Amino acid sequence: MAFGPFLLLATLEGLLQAAVLTLTALGLSLVFGVMRVVNVAHGEFYMLGAVFAWWVASMFGMHPAVGFFVALIVSPIIVGAIAFASERLILKRLNYDPESTIVATIGMLYIIQQTTLLTYGPDARPVPAPFYYRIQLPWFGYSGYNLFVIVAAIVMLVAVWFVLSRTRLGLIMRATQFDRETAQAFGIPIERVYAFVFAAGAMLAAIAAVLIVPIRQAHYLMGLDPLLLSFIVVILGGLGSLRGTVVAALLIGLSDGIISVFFSPTLAKMISTLLVALVLVFKPEGLFGAKAR
Amino acid sequence: MASVTLLRTKGLSRQFGGLKAVNDVNFAIREGEIRALIGPNGAGKTTFVSLLSGRIAPSAGSIEFLGNDITARPAHKRVRDGIAYTFQITSIYPMLSVFDNVALSAQSALQRSPGAKPAVIAAKAKEALEHVGLSDRLRDRAGTMSYGHQRLLEVAMGLALEPKLLILDEPTQGLSDGEIENFCRLVKEISRSATVLLIEHNMPVVMKLADTITVLNHGEILAEGSPENIRANAAVQAAYLGTG
Amino acid sequence: MTASRTMRVIALHVAVLAALFLVQFVLPDYHYLAMTRVMVLAIYAMGYNMLFGYTGLLSLGHAMFFAAGLYGAGMTAYYTDLGVPLAFLIGICCGALLSLIIGLVALRTTGVAFMIVTMMFGQVAYLTITYFTDYTRGEEGLTMPASARNFDFLGLHVDLTNAVLRYNLALALLAITLFVILILVRGPMGRVLIAIRENEPRTLMLGFDTFRTKLGALVVSGTISAMAGAAYGLLFAYIGASFASIQYSIEALLFTLLGGAGTVLGPLLGSILMFYMIDIASEYTAAYLLVTGVALVLLVLFFPKGILGTIRERWLPWLP
Numbered sequence: 001m002a003f004g005p006f007l008l009l010a011t012l013e014g015l016l017q018a019a020v021l022t023l024t025a026l027g028l029s030l031v032f033g034v035m036r037v038v039n040v041a042h043g044e045f046y047m048l049g050a051v052f053a054w055w056v057a058s059m060f061g062m063h064p065a066v067g068f069f070v071a072l073i074v075s076p077i078i079v080g081a082i083a084f085a086s087e088r089l090i091l092k093r094l095n096y097d098p099e100s101t102i103v104a105t106i107g108m109l110y111i112i113q114q115t116t117l118l119t120y121g122p123d124a125r126p127v128p129a130p131f132y133y134r135i136q137l138p139w140f141g142y143s144g145y146n147l148f149v150i151v152a153a154i155v156m157l158v159a160v161w162f163v164l165s166r167t168r169l170g171l172i173m174r175a176t177q178f179d180r181e182t183a184q185a186f187g188i189p190i191e192r193v194y195a196f197v198f199a200a201g202a203m204l205a206a207i208a209a210v211l212i213v214p215i216r217q218a219h220y221l222m223g224l225d226p227l228l229l230s231f232i233v234v235i236l237g238g239l240g241s242l243r244g245t246v247v248a249a250l251l252i253g254l255s256d257g258i259i260s261v262f263f264s265p266t267l268a269k270m271i272s273t274l275l276v277a278l279v280l281v282f283k284p285e286g287l288f289g290a291k292a293r
Numbered sequence: 294m295a296s297v298t299l300l301r302t303k304g305l306s307r308q309f310g311g312l313k314a315v316n317d318v319n320f321a322i323r324e325g326e327i328r329a330l331i332g333p334n335g336a337g338k339t340t341f342v343s344l345l346s347g348r349i350a351p352s353a354g355s356i357e358f359l360g361n362d363i364t365a366r367p368a369h370k371r372v373r374d375g376i377a378y379t380f381q382i383t384s385i386y387p388m389l390s391v392f393d394n395v396a397l398s399a400q401s402a403l404q405r406s407p408g409a410k411p412a413v414i415a416a417k418a419k420e421a422l423e424h425v426g427l428s429d430r431l432r433d434r435a436g437t438m439s440y441g442h443q444r445l446l447e448v449a450m451g452l453a454l455e456p457k458l459l460i461l462d463e464p465t466q467g468l469s470d471g472e473i474e475n476f477c478r479l480v481k482e483i484s485r486s487a488t489v490l491l492i493e494h495n496m497p498v499v500m501k502l503a504d505t506i507t508v509l510n511h512g513e514i515l516a517e518g519s520p521e522n523i524r525a526n527a528a529v530q531a532a533y534l535g536t537g
Numbered sequence: 538m539t540a541s542r543t544m545r546v547i548a549l550h551v552a553v554l555a556a557l558f559l560v561q562f563v564l565p566d567y568h569y570l571a572m573t574r575v576m577v578l579a580i581y582a583m584g585y586n587m588l589f590g591y592t593g594l595l596s597l598g599h600a601m602f603f604a605a606g607l608y609g610a611g612m613t614a615y616y617t618d619l620g621v622p623l624a625f626l627i628g629i630c631c632g633a634l635l636s637l638i639i640g641l642v643a644l645r646t647t648g649v650a651f652m653i654v655t656m657m658f659g660q661v662a663y664l665t666i667t668y669f670t671d672y673t674r675g676e677e678g679l680t681m682p683a684s685a686r687n688f689d690f691l692g693l694h695v696d697l698t699n700a701v702l703r704y705n706l707a708l709a710l711l712a713i714t715l716f717v718i719l720i721l722v723r724g725p726m727g728r729v730l731i732a733i734r735e736n737e738p739r740t741l742m743l744g745f746d747t748f749r750t751k752l753g754a755l756v757v758s759g760t761i762s763a764m765a766g767a768a769y770g771l772l773f774a775y776i777g778a779s780f781a782s783i784q785y786s787i788e789a790l791l792f793t794l795l796g797g798a799g800t801v802l803g804p805l806l807g808s809i810l811m812f813y814m815i816d817i818a819s820e821y822t823a824a825y826l827l828v829t830g831v832a833l834v835l836l837v838l839f840f841p842k843g844i845l846g847t848i849r850e851r852w853l854p855w856l857p
Contacts, residue, residue, distance in 0.1 A: 038649055093838055098649045099595055103794070103837045106597075106787055110830025117824040228660070231653065270664040277657035281645050346742065372744030380742070386735040397732050400725055401744040414725075454744065 005139035018253020019153030020208045024226050025233035027204035029245040034177045034197045037101045041108035043227025048079050049206025050218040057127045065130035076206040083202030087195045116220040129214035149211045232276045238286025299324045305354035314340040316512040327489045329503035337512040338492045342460050346378035347371045375457030379447045387436025398453035421453035441472045460490045575812045576707040577769045580714045582804030584761030585789035590799035592754040593734030597652050598659025599789045602759035604781035605632040606766030611776035614685040625767050632763015640755035663781040678777025703772050794836045797843030801857045
């Protein structure tokens with residue numbers, strides 16, 4: 001393949017990666033931004049999204065599209081409910097103490113992952129794509145479903161942006177993020193906002209996973225890589241900054257494909273993790289985000 | 294008593310964004326005196342003593358302590374030099390015993406003479422606690438004591454540092470009248486071994502204790518003089534009445 | 538008053554060590570080996586506790602220090618003929634050096650950022666080991682050669698395949714660690730560490746160089762953890778990348794939390810209990826890490842002081 005088409009393919013793959021990563025990282029960023037909770041179990045909500053998608057899809061034997069679109073609704077709802085419950089049962093009781101909640105979410109990571117291993121098993125299982133359509137470009141054919149994922153992610157992003165900046169709910173969330181005590185004094189039910197935000201963050205990860213599961217497969221360990229990448233994105237983008245998160249996710253997603261052409265994946269991970277740790281030490285407000293309050 | 298200058302600032306300034314919290318302050322304090330620093334809220338008093346203690350860095354100007362330039366010296370080293378700071382908001386170790394709170398100070402003071410025995414630390418700590426009248430509370434957990442006692446503990450921690458300059462940031466805030474009287478006696482006693490710089494709102498306390506009063510307003514020195522002079526100073530009255 | 542307290546503390550710790558010494562005469566083979574491992578892991582957790590329990594710094598990457606000792610010692614024993622004792626020393630030095638470097642960088646952060654930064658450095662260490670798989674054999678690991686199992690040291694013949702010797706070497710290292718930590722935390726340094734944990738700004742304004750003290754605590758902690766790693770690799774003749782994984786970092790946290798953070802004997806107790814809990818669970822299911830998850834959540838929710846921390850609070854205030 002010539003360089004031009006190759007670059008186009010790499011860009012498309014990068015965009016796909018970036019789309020899924022943006023949604024996942026946005027969930028992590030939202031939870032950290034509003035609640036100041038670092039959710040180490042975030043990747044497991046992603047994994048659950050994929051596993052429930054497989055479960056729902058395999059119950060609907062008819063056309064794959066029926067199973068898929070039902071899964072796109074049902075799976076995030078189940079995941080959101082699980083996140084909601086764990087927020088009520090665990091995080092709330094810890095009073096959202098930053099250090100205790102990290103320890104607790106590490107525990108949740110193991111509980112969710114190992115329970116999935118017990119029930120769903122150690123195998124990777126595929127979910128059929130809702131449709132197969134190859135877009136024939138002059139140089140190569142490209143899966144129409146991949147483009148659908150990119151578009152769907154953009155739609156979700158716009159929806160999240162709309163909710164956050166144009167609705168009363170978003171205003172309440174921003175007020176809570178800005179100053180918890182004052183928001184409470186103005187009668188905002190902080191606890192309900194927190195539970196909602198935690199569930200919404202998990203649902204974003206679950207939606208990302210349902211979108212990607214026809215391309216990758218559902219596996220009980222699939223949450224670890226998105227977790228690490230989301231951390232990288234959120235730190236580079238500036239903790240709690242949504243705009244920074246999107247920019248960083250695009251950058252990481254797009255560069256990921258290109259970096260792994262030149263370096264071994266391990267070396268790429270090594271260097272990027274090290275760089276991100278150094279960013280957190282020396283430039284904690286992130287590279288793209290506004291300075292944290 | 295020779296009047297040796299203990300600490301001197303030249304053109305000391307600190308800005309926060311556009312706000313000049315402390316602006317071009319030339320200030321000197323003699324060894325052995327009790328100096329009160331007064332001024333309306335937001336006059337820059339706490340910022341000023343934070344600059345002296347090294348908790349924040351100045352934007353411009355210099356600080357001299359016993360003839361040495363300490364402008365760039367980190368806070369913990371200034372404490373070892375002999376500048377002790379007690380916090381405006383009580384800052385003790387609530388989970389540790391009263392004794393351990395003060396023993397930490399004593400241990401810090403003894404960093405200057407390495408290899409000090411635990412017994413020496415204990416003796417110094419007990420001495421400081423006796424000074425403030427808390428020696429019967431050694432084993433109590435500091436956080437369980439009343440607010441007034443916690444303030445006394447804070448002073449004992451300052452004392453056990455064996456400072457040359459003890460900075461007290463609003464020490465009588467929240468104390469009862471009886472406690473305040475007791476406190477004034479304590480400060481008089483401390484001033485025999487250390488120079489005291491006192492930020493205080495309670496004017497009777499200031500008038501009773503201070504040898505000299507410095508008035509800060511809008512980050513600048515408005516007036517300086519004996520309590521009688523300051524009481525009679527029209528500009529000071531205007532500043533207090535004007536900005537409340 | 539304090540003298541009798543000191544005697545009581547020493548008596549307690551000697552009694553614990555004596556019990557560990559005596560129990561070797563009744564343990565069946567399987568538990569004999571298991572307890573040897575537990576004692577080495579307890580040293581690792583005790584090192585972790587120096588930082589987490591006493592200084593209040595929660596690291597999520599301590600496996601890198603364990604791995605520094607493990608690989609520093611193991612690679613030396615595998616690739617060179619410097620001898621096992623020297624390899625052990627090199628392992629410890631690797632840990633000391635690594636913890637110094639990590640401390641100089643990571644201690645510029647506090648709280649949550651410190652946790653994430655240490656986790657990421659730990660991950661980098663793990664990836665480094667797998668990247669140099671030509672030398673380390675990655676997850677598969679390296680088994681020590683015969684020359685590292687049987688050797689002469691100061692005229693004595695040492696046979697590390699001998700279970701009795703291994704048990705008592707582990708016990709000796711545990712005893713040394715226990716008393717070093719006891720002396721440190723009951724001395725002036727320990728008092729400052731606890732002060733930093735309780736109120737860092739105040740400690741700075743009492744004239745203590747808190748950064749240097751924290752760095753000191755991290756280096757002591759990392760070095761002890763590295764010693765555990767070096768001992769582990771040499772005693773059990775195997776080094777592998779999984780010892781550097783994040784899960785190993787979390788185990789140190791879990792052992793310490795269970796036994797009681799900020800108590801000298803807590804990590805030992807936590808290591809024994811948790812090791813057996815995981816061991817028993819893994820007989821029944823492949824998902825034995827579920828135990829780890831449940832234990833973490835329950836501890837942080839209902840039992841944040843751990844076993845000995847709670848005992849100290851309720852009944853034995855003199856417990857160090």
